[in-house]
Amino acid sequence: MKKIIILGLFLVTVSFDTQKASAFDVGEWFKFRIHYGLVTAGYATLEVKEATKNNKKVYHAIGRGYTTGMSKWFFKVEDNYESYFDKLTGKPYQYVRKIDEGGYTKDQEGFFNQDKNTILVKDYKNDTNKTFTTSENIQDIISTFYYLRNHPNVDKLKVGEAITIDMFFDDESTKFKLKFIGREDLDTKFGTVPCMIFRPLVQSGRVFKEEESLTVWISDDDNKLPLRIKASLAVGSIKADLESFKGLANPFTIKVK
Numbered sequence: 001m002k003k004i005i006i007l008g009l010f011l012v013t014v015s016f017d018t019q020k021a022s023a024f025d026v027g028e029w030f031k032f033r034i035h036y037g038l039v040t041a042g043y044a045t046l047e048v049k050e051a052t053k054n055n056k057k058v059y060h061a062i063g064r065g066y067t068t069g070m071s072k073w074f075f076k077v078e079d080n081y082e083s084y085f086d087k088l089t090g091k092p093y094q095y096v097r098k099i100d101e102g103g104y105t106k107d108q109e110g111f112f113n114q115d116k117n118t119i120l121v122k123d124y125k126n127d128t129n130k131t132f133t134t135s136e137n138i139q140d141i142i143s144t145f146y147y148l149r150n151h152p153n154v155d156k157l158k159v160g161e162a163i164t165i166d167m168f169f170d171d172e173s174t175k176f177k178l179k180f181i182g183r184e185d186l187d188t189k190f191g192t193v194p195c196m197i198f199r200p201l202v203q204s205g206r207v208f209k210e211e212e213s214l215t216v217w218i219s220d221d222d223n224k225l226p227l228r229i230k231a232s233l234a235v236g237s238i239k240a241d242l243e244s245f246k247g248l249a250n251p252f253t254i255k256v257k
Contacts, residue, residue, distance in 0.1 A: 023149040023224045026050045026059070027247035030226065032240045034065075042067040042077060044240065046145075048247075051084055053093045058084050061142050075102045083142035090147045095140035110140065110168065119168060134173055135166040148178060149224040154196075162201075177201040186217050188227055188242065191254040194220040195227060222250035 029047040033040055044065040051060035065079040066072075082096035095110045107124040112134070119138070120131050139147050144167050148154065151163055157180040167176040181197040195217040213232040219225035225248070229240040 021222050021250055023222060023249060024048055024146060025247070025249040028245075028249065029247050030245050031243045032226075032229075033243045034238065034240045036071075036238050039071070040068060041071040041238065043243070048146075053084050057087065058093060059087055059146070060084050061146060063142055063145075077101050081142050083140050083146075085143040085146065090139075090143065090150065091137070092140045092143040095142065112138070112140075121171060130171070132168070132171065132173070134168055138166050138168050138173060139176075141167060141169050144176060149218075154224065181215070183220060184217075185255055186227055190242075190252070193227060194253060194255055196220045196224075219253060221253035223248050223252060225252065 026048055030045065032044045032046075034042045034044060042065065044063065046061070046063045049060040049062065051058055061083045063079075063081040065077060067075060067077045077100070079099040079101065080096065081099075083092050084094045085092040091114050092112050093114075094112065097106055097108045097110075099106050105125060109122045109124075111120045111122070113119070117134050117136055117138070118131055119134050120129060122129050144165065147165065148163065153163060157163070159180060159182050162177050162179040164175055164177045166173055168174075177200070179199045179201060181199055183194065183196055185192050186195045196219075198216045198218065200214050200216065215230045216226065217228040219227060225242070225245070227242045231238050
């Protein structure tokens with residue numbers, strides 16, 4: 001569930017380009033319904049607020065995921081992910097990760113030093129502090145979502161091409177790759193929306209069938225709005241559909257038939 005809610009939702013986004021409108025702004029809010037077949041397994045929300053770090057105004061993105069109904073009895077999920085990142089560069093200052101997934105828990109904060117290319121991770125559950133060396137343009141898992149939505153090359157990709165960035169997650173830096181698959185019109189509860197289709201490359205194994213098991217549909221407009229995430233699991237598949245939204249920075253494109 002975590003890998004769908006977070007990896008999926010939080011995998012579809014971009015960096016700041018002064019040549020075009022920003023894909024998001026303070027006040028943007030999404031709610032997704034996660035369903036396994038006809039059964040609603042849970043919900044996830046993602047919103048952008050404003051905060052102050054180092055005496056400057058920054059974006060504060062908050063992502064929450066949780067199971068509901070009968071799913072909560074079988075596998076309870078209560079996840080909270082946060083990121084504070086620069087409004088101009090998209091570089092993160094701090095992340096928060098507080099999760100409970102079927103009894104698997106983490107309670108961490110990470111503090112980036114972008115000048116020294118390091119991150120201090122405070123683990124409150126285990127009462128430890130560790131400092132890791134990072135690359136120059138490192139992102140956390142939430143800031144990655146927003147960095148990618150504004151990436152200057154996202155509209156220029158050809159089928160099969162990908163954007164690769166460095167991401168810090170689970171106490172290590174990894175190469176995150178977002179591969180462009182193509183375009184199609186997607187029928188949603190809001191209407192028919194022209195979409196770009198991406199596949200974030202994820203690690204195969206116990207949860208996902210293969211490296212390219214996750215597929216994401218985003219609106220082919222200036223918002224780069226995440227509309228659907230679908231994942232093939234070891235058993236069956238699961239989807240997350242955009243249920244509601246508000247505070248978009250740009251007009252939402254819906255195709256008129």
